[in-house]
Amino acid sequence: MPKLRSETTHEIGFTLNGRRTRARVEARMLLTDLIRHAVGATGTHVGCEHGVCGACTVQIDGEPVRACLTLAAQAEGVDIRTVEGLEPRPGQLSPLQAAFREHFALQCGFCTAGILMSLDALFARKPEASEREIREQLSGHLCRCTGYAPIVRAALAAQAHVREEKTTNA
Numbered sequence: 001m002p003k004l005r006s007e008t009t010h011e012i013g014f015t016l017n018g019r020r021t022r023a024r025v026e027a028r029m030l031l032t033d034l035i036r037h038a039v040g041a042t043g044t045h046v047g048c049e050h051g052v053c054g055a056c057t058v059q060i061d062g063e064p065v066r067a068c069l070t071l072a073a074q075a076e077g078v079d080i081r082t083v084e085g086l087e088p089r090p091g092q093l094s095p096l097q098a099a100f101r102e103h104f105a106l107q108c109g110f111c112t113a114g115i116l117m118s119l120d121a122l123f124a125r126k127p128e129a130s131e132r133e134i135r136e137q138l139s140g141h142l143c144r145c146t147g148y149a150p151i152v153r154a155a156l157a158a159q160a161h162v163r164e165e166k167t168t169n170a
Contacts (some may be wrong), residue, residue, distance in 0.1 A: 014075040016041065017085030025072040031057050031065075035082060036071035043083035043113045058082050064121045076092035083113035086120060095165075096120060096158040104152035107145035112130070115141050119155050123162075131156060139153035 009024040011012040023038050033048075035041045035058065037093060040169065047055035049068045056067040086094045096116055106112040115138065121131050122137045129137070134155045138148060 010073055012073060012076040014077060015079045017081055021148065023072070025075075027071070027073060031058070031070040031072050031073040035067060038072075041082045041084050045110055045113055047110065048152040049061040049133075052142070053111070054118065054133075055111050057117045057141070059117055059121050062121060062124060063163060064118045065079070081092050081117070083116055086116060089121060095161045096123070096155070099158035099161065100151070103154035103157055105150040111141055111143045111145075115139040115143070115151060119158075123159065127159070127162065128160070 002126065009026055011022060011024050013020065013022045016035075019037060023034060025034055025038070029038075032044060032046045035044050036046070037131055044058055044067055045055040046068060047053035051069040054066070057064050058067045059065065060075075060078050062079070062081075086097055096119060100106055100112065100116065116128055118137050118141065119134070119145070122133065126133065131152060135148075136154040138151060143151065
């Protein structure tokens, strides 16, 4: 990455939820600010701003990343996926999102986007992740409302739904 000067803005190009995007960023701008304010994808939430709570988790090239700890300039050339990118078609929930709704795995919803992005990345990497692995993935997220049990149930239900769909379509 080239050395960026703090007193100037820099144009970067990246893919956001499947669409090529360009933006001008300051050297010190955080990815959360780029996503929320410059691009308008407000599903990514800003919580602790220290990488502890997980609310700002997005995927960069398929890996979960804390957007509050990532500089916007680091987005140059990468593929970013936010919670808005989970829906298979506009207005349709992904199996994971639908399971969260069905199993009451969200209350205030503040942590939900980050949790969904982490679980989505886990299931992309390991579709048959065990309950222990799901809980381990969730250990990097703070949820003050649900107590995590409904979140784990929703994750397991989403796995079962996807597995059943594959069997039906095979």
